[in-house]
Amino acid sequence: MFSSKASLGKAMLATFVGILIFLILDRLISPFSHFIALIVGFIAVLWVFKTIFDVGWLSSLGIAIVAFIITLIILVILAAIGLGLSLL
Secondary structure, eight states, X not given: OOOTTOOHHHHHHHHHHHHHXXXXXXXXXXXXXXXXXXXXXXXXXXXXXXXXXXXXXXXXXXXXXXXXXXXXXHHHHHHHTTOOGGGO
């Protein structure tokens, strides 16, 4: 949708690396400021999408938004069948 070089494997890799970098930065910066950690982590996730999919910053924001929406849909479906976050 945002890049012609996208594949399922790249999407999974980008999401995994993005979450990993976000969590690492969150742990390092959170003792000082939770808000700054959130902003820096979000920019890092955008950078990961930008780098892996070879797109611009605006397209990486679009990818992040679509990934967030898909995650919410999956969580709602899991909750509807009785597999909430407490079991994951």
